[in-house]
Amino acid sequence: MLSALLVMAAIAIALGAVLGFAAIKFHVEGNPLVEKIDAVLPQTQCGQCGYPGCKPYATAIAEGAADINLCPPGGEEGIHKLADLLGVDFKPFGGDTAPKPKAVAFIDENNCIGCTLCIQACPVDAIAGAAKQMHTIIAAECTGCELCVAPCPVDCIDMVEIEENISNWKWKYPVYPLRPAA
Amino acid sequence: MRSLFKFHGGIHPASNKAQSNHKPITQAALPSRLVIPLHQHVGNSAKPIVEAGQRVLKGQIIGAPEGHVSSAVHAPTSGVIAAIDMQQVAHPSGIPDLCITLIPDGDDEWIARESCDDWQAVAHTDLRHRLRDAGVVGLGGAAFPSDMKLYSHKHQIKTLVLNGAECEPYITCDDLLMRERAAEILQGAEIMRALLYAEEVLIGIEDNKPEAIAAMRSAILDGKHQNMEAVAVPTIYPGGGAKQLIRVLTGIEVAAGMRSTNLGVQCFNVGTAYSTWRAIRHGEALISRIVTVTGNVGQPQNFEALLGTPVNELVAQAGPLPDTRGYIMGGPMMGIRLPSAEVGVIKATNCLIAMSDSLFPPALPALPCIRCTRCVDVCPAELQPQELFWFAQSKNLLKAQEYHLFDCIECGACSYVCPSNIPLVEYYRFAKSEIWAQETSKKAADAARERHEYRELRIEREKQEKADKLAAKEKAALEAKALKSAAPLPPAVEGANVSLYDAPVDADPENTMQLKIQAAIDHAKQQAAVSKPENTEHLTPQQQAEIATIEARRARIRELALSSADEHTKE
């Protein structure tokens, strides 16, 4: 009886030690749920969800402070992905700014005065330029967040919608209706 | 007699080749204009290097290859560049793409060609370069730049397979090419073999082309080609698929996600071998190809057509019948419906089929899948087409990928046998392009996240550096003070010092700075007022409403920015 107790106690202590060691050794930095949510957000970093970026919004969702239907760039598909990830029901879009087609910023280079304000606003460093020099958008890196539009003192930044072309064209969903077997 | 292997499934659709394979290849008449797309191959579009109004010679490069995977585009005849603009191209979307329009001058004057009698003496990198500059791409339909495929990593390729199977109904261009130009195909194969360090060359030809097989066999004997064999393979669709032909000829099974090159086999179309020979031996760029014109036409036959020849001008030479209601590029199984008959012939145009209701009756309405698994029986890629259909139509893309959607070669054998008439391939194409698009936006999002995080880090670092600098400055100031109080300076010098230190150091420069900024803003505003955009008048009410909402949003953001700026200054 005693030996059985001792063995059980020894096993408990050994396992406890292993668990304790694992907790320190394999400690996960940050909140893994936040990372997972952040991974499905579109990373436009536009702030339209009411948070200063995708990661803060992900954190707010993980903490239960924010709903899953506030990100306009993610669109309906994004809400579906979040619902799947978190095991909750889909909700229609609930933010203030409606989702719209993807666009990139364009600087009218004739009017730019080189004030660098847009560079400071761009969340992904997609604007190239130096003080008093003409600025330009690196279109491939622009996420279309529109954050550079407002700070420009001479209103020379416009958003240009990305049009469908041969390389981004997609085969459409077949439109043949299935005829029910009579 | 070589022992052959079998691949899974396959079907026997009516071949419809007899209509077009009895006439020799005809040189097509010079068209009134040529519409040459700059994106005719897999990879980056070629970059136009000519200007409108410029005269160009036959074979001159008009589009230069850009980036790693790309190919050159040439003027198919001499003439004047009429335009470089967006035009409809041979693409199922019907979306315009950049094209060069050339008006032939009728002289057909060649640019200086660099012929080469002894290609064996030329370095292999050089040969590959010449092929890239000659715009040689796969002519079987894939249009992949050939120079990229003619490379043997660690000389691991043993077998070069030449694909002359031509399994799709209606198409006879490779058949005629093999009958008429066998010797040159084989010479091209020799160049390919050398570049790949391959030992043997196997030419697979379906046994419904006895003339082609005979022509190739006698050319092998005449040319004294060693280790080269023209093999008659059974006629079964899709026996001309690269993986299927490799399997039949060598018994090698190219597993899911594998490349045949890792297993020692590389495969090229016979037309590509021919063009390779013309490019290396005669310095002739790829400016024309053999095109089968068949279907609802009076005289179905093969033409040698210049690239860029408008489809309607080419088909006119075969006498299209009045009830034609559109064209297919490629075969009836894997081809695409052309968005218009004005588009130009491209490097991938092996066949043009005029459609009529009697030849191609409209598709019957689809019924639900009854899970009869006939599609499974015929799928050459050994997939589960009915499951793929289920996942694709319910947009369950992850599952579709798990069921190896990307191994589907879109051969259409499954749709062909489906008793429910389900257009299965269209669902697979939809699912594939949806997955590609998601992949691309995922990549873009990851890149944006990285850049954002890097920026945050940088801002943090800059803050830290500033704080450090400030601390260092303060420390230095304190030390200087301590020094000063330790050793007081003589009074005269002290007076001079005071005047120096009391000068308003920071007020003035900042003021002028602000004035300058204000001046610049005013100037720019003036300029903006002068260069008013022209499309702001005559707007529809809808556009005006849109602009109003955008302006409101801008104003709100500005307000927010201002108030936050205020807060900052208060801090």
Ligand code: SF4
């Ligand atoms: S709205 Fe969406 S894309 Fe924009 S910052 Fe919020 S989560 Fe990111």
Ligand code: SF4
């Ligand atoms: S904010 Fe406007 S004016 Fe200033 S640098 Fe950017 S584009 Fe030029």
Ligand code: SF4
């Ligand atoms: S052949 Fe058609 S009906 Fe039969 S299992 Fe396949 S998809 Fe379903």
Ligand code: SF4
């Ligand atoms: S189209 Fe795809 S799924 Fe259908 S038979 Fe061909 S390879 Fe198989």
